[in-house]
Amino acid sequence: MSDSKTREIFVTGLKNAHAMENQALSIMKPQVKRIENYPDIAARLEEHIRETEGQIGRLEEILTSLAEDNSSLKDAALSFTGSMAALGHTVAGDEILKNSMANFAFENFEIAAYKSLITIAELVDTRLSCAPRGES
Numbered sequence: 001m002s003d004s005k006t007r008e009i010f011v012t013g014l015k016n017a018h019a020m021e022n023q024a025l026s027i028m029k030p031q032v033k034r035i036e037n038y039p040d041i042a043a044r045l046e047e048h049i050r051e052t053e054g055q056i057g058r059l060e061e062i063l064t065s066l067a068e069d070n071s072s073l074k075d076a077a078l079s080f081t082g083s084m085a086a087l088g089h090t091v092a093g094d095e096i097l098k099n100s101m102a103n104f105a106f107e108n109f110e111i112a113a114y115k116s117l118i119t120i121a122e123l124v125d126t127r128l129s130c131a132p133r134g135e136s
């Protein structure tokens with residue numbers, strides 16, 4: 001695979017991760033507003049909302065360093081679906097349990113997305129470090 005194709009896949013992955021993190025915010029923010037009886041969970045969700053906002057900032061820094069922007073369309077589409085997912089659990093008698101299971105699954109999805117980005121970044125890095133001087 002050419003370096004330009006690898007870069008294109010990496011940038012697409014970064015844009016997808018940016019949209020994924022915005023989707024996470026659109027899920028967690030409505031959830032935390034509805035928590036009344038589980039202060040520990042509410043505090044942890046508030047903490048993870050701040051972590052997620054930081055992650056969005058880091059992704060934007062990386063995209064900017066590559067002269068790329070996030071995809072507003074992907075961000076909006078996934079944020080909408082995230083809001084709908086959070087809304088779907090509000091009618092459940094076990095909302096806190098359903099939210100916890102969904103959040104656990106979502107976090108594992110995030111881990112998989114970042115592991116794939118790390119693999120691609122290492123591939124690009126290896127190619128650059130193996131290239132003769134003047135080539136990259």
Ligand SMILES: [Fe+2]
Binds near residue numbers: 024048
């Ligand atoms: Fe997360």
